[in-house]
Amino acid sequence: MRDASEAATAEAVLAAERERLVRVAYRMLGSLSDAEDVVQGVSVEFLRAPEPENPEGWLTTVTVRRAIDALRVRQREQSYRGPWLPEPLLADRAPGHAQRGHGDPAALAERLDTLSTGFLVLAETLTPPQRAVVVLRSLEHSHAEIAEALGISVAASRQLDRRARARLAEREPVGEPGDAAAERTLLTAFLSAARDGDVAGLTALLHAEVIAFNDGGGRTRAARRPLLGPDRVARFAAGVSGLHDSQAARPVWANGRPAAVVTLSGVAHLVTVEVRDGRIARITDLSDPGKLGGLPEAGPINRPGTPARRRPAPESAHPGGDGSRPRSG
Structure with missing residues (x-):
């Protein structure tokens, strides 16, 4: 004692x-x-x-x-019902430097990457030891330190690291690291175009290989499968927006990246994007209330004095057999 x-x-x-x-x-x-x-x-x-x-x-x-x-x-x-997204780490400002690797932009980028929504989703495909090695390496622990922590040899730690990174590389590519300004600009443009029901404007913002994930956790209505391609994603976003007269948004930081708290008819969503080649390559929309405790209050998303117009949802956004229909909160 x-x-x-x-x-x-x-x-x-x-x-x-x-x-x-x-x-x-x-x-x-x-x-x-x-x-x-x-x-x-x-x-x-x-x-x-x-x-x-x-x-x-x-x-x-x-x-x-x-x-x-x-x-x-x-x-x-x-x-789990539908796509899984991690519980977010929220902040009102951009992340600063961590203790290890202070002042090293490459080290900071790798630390932030293992906090990103994209990494946390892909990390679900790794074995627990593989994930541990990748995480600890991102925090600048040596293979000798990792081996001691996990009770394995240094050679085994290196092998786990190689296999994990190879598996992550086989998955769909994520956005370009560190391009926070582009993410914020494109996210704002995406929300504005969705509010206006501008399918053409939305499509122009999206990468040819865009993928969108919606996670309601079985508690709110959400697409049960990832949405693929600019046309489907654009029509889905415009269709969902058209179902809601009351819309609000507030910029925040989630997992070290730009994000927005969007409220649709009183139901909170956390929306993030990742950028590749100057366009949105990945969108996440988290509306599971069990993961969104303590969200900041959102402000009006409409132009001052202009209420949102209620529009019929596009044909592809109506209920269908592929599980990709828009589901309001």
Whole structure:
């Protein structure tokens, strides 16, 4: 048992390390609530264990191991309706530099990439150990450190890293990293064109290989399959917008990237885009209320004094057999 002084020191270490540990667990799990649960459990273990020589390293190791355990349980039990999107990390301003690799733009970009919605979606295809290696490498841990944390050899860590990156590379390409200004500009244009029901304007903003994901978690109406191609995505977006007289939006940052909180007839959505070749290549629309706690209030999306027009939804946006019909909140 630790004495009072040691216990106080341990509490101080936990207070200093908690945010970092939650971010590590979040990269592993894609769920802020699950990450907080993991870190809470690790905190209890830390307070009960003898004082380690390297408290920060001990906490990182145990956090990653407990996150791997949680991933394995989730993979056994998972039954999800429609596309899965991670619970977002929200902020009112752009992310700053993290502690490790401060001042290194490439290191910062890789850290932010493992926080991105695109990475967290693709990471669901990795095994838990592969995901752990990629996450820890993005945080600039050496293969020797990772091997010690996971209880494997350095060679095994390198092999897991190679296989994970090869698997990620086989998946659909994501947007260009670091182009936040283009994402914000195109996201704003996309929301304005959707509000106006401008299918041609929407189509012009979209990459030829655009893909859109809608996650209502079975709690709100959402397309149950990803939407592919400019025509389908544009008509779907215009069709959904046309179903709502009340629309509002507010710019935010989610997972280190530009995003918008969009409210349609009182139902909140978090919308993000990723850009490739100057056009929108990926759109995510998260409306599962279980993942959107504490969203900031949105402001009017309509032009001042001009209420949204209620328009008939385009033909392709009406209910059909492919599961890709627009589903309002």
